[in-house]
Amino acid sequence: MTESRPVGTKGMPREEREAQLVVAGTEEFGRSGYAGASMVEIARRVGVTKPLLYQYFGSKDGLYLACLHRAGGRLTEGVATTMAAGGEPDQMPLKVLAAIFTTFDHDRYAWRLLRDPTVPATGDIAAAAADYRRRLDAFAVLGATQLLTSRGLADPVDIEAVAQVWTGVVDSLISWWIDRPDEDAGAMTARCARIMGGLFGW
Amino acid sequence: MTESRPVGTKGMPREEREAQLVVAGTEEFGRSGYAGASMVEIARRVGVTKPLLYQYFGSKDGLYLACLHRAGGRLTEGVATTMAAGGEPDQMPLKVLAAIFTTFDHDRYAWRLLRDPTVPATGDIAAAAADYRRRLDAFAVLGATQLLTSRGLADPVDIEAVAQVWTGVVDSLISWWIDRPDEDAGAMTARCARIMGGLFGW
DNA sequence: GGACGGTAACTTACCCTAGGGTCACTTTAC
């Protein structure tokens, strides 16, 4: 570290502890949803108590937002980079999947935070999640447009539907992956390549 | 009715009220998840109060189970009928979709009850939902097996993955449909047929 | 080098509300 140690006293520096809590929170929120997750359980996972969690993040919403921003930021960044590189329309899905699998190999629940149906319908969380979804959807719509127009389909409502189904496909692939911790990002990508090649000739 | 009117007094016969409550419960549970849904809100939707709901269903779990059994029963029955009819492997997905859209045109949230991540991980609900999922997965695996083997893919793990992705596709189609109440079952089926034809040549 | 503040890290013990669940009671159609 180039920075002189900020200070520090007991236990572990705040920054490090916050990172642990965000990881634990992401897993709990991803597994049980915002409504189902318990703050004391998240603290317990890390080996601290609830008040520390509140001191650092202020509220359940604050913690969720921290988890959401980390997940959403990494996700949109990874997808943007991949999409910017360009390529054949029917190669993009696999490239995006590969990027997602690589980015989230050790953080598989993160994806779910953007699509958690149990967050309160109004408020900061819903707004932030909707914003990340909107950005991802824009990429999905772009990819779907390229793919469908290359096949002679131009109905914009069809395109929206395909874009949304695509995000659902990612969702279920990640759920499947969560249940198979031994499958790493490379194996997952290879599997998807094999299946898409066989099923669609892509 | 062949039965003489059971009796009946004030308001509405129990059977009818229960049906209303199951419909309202399905929508609330589907929208907010088990953890996020509120019993008083479900009662309010129907225009009665919470104690009546408890008198009829005993508990939140009891109501959820009633909703789940109705949804799961109709779903497995519809899919079983469609699958039993047989056909070309690459025609089955569309046939199954058509059956699901027709069955749940006026009950679009029902599907979500089988895959609600906020139900407690152990207990009657989780067991019942897992059982319905298992039955549906069996159909999905059957369809995926036929489809993949017809393409020269035989890896059983690939088949499982495809089967799970398929359920995810249904999930996201239904989510998309929920947001577009004006699209009826026929239009939805036609859209899926057009897209699958264009994208995959099916 | 050891006493001593100072401060961040952390905890115990508590409050408070939302919401699941219940009891005793009232209404109304037969």
Added chain:
DNA sequence: GTAAAGTGACCCTAGGGTAAGTTACCGTCC
């Protein structure tokens, strides 16, 4: 007048959130 349909008012717990104090590491002053 009986019994099902329905309600107002309540209890209780889980869990979000907080106040006040305690612990341990650091620098520093003699």
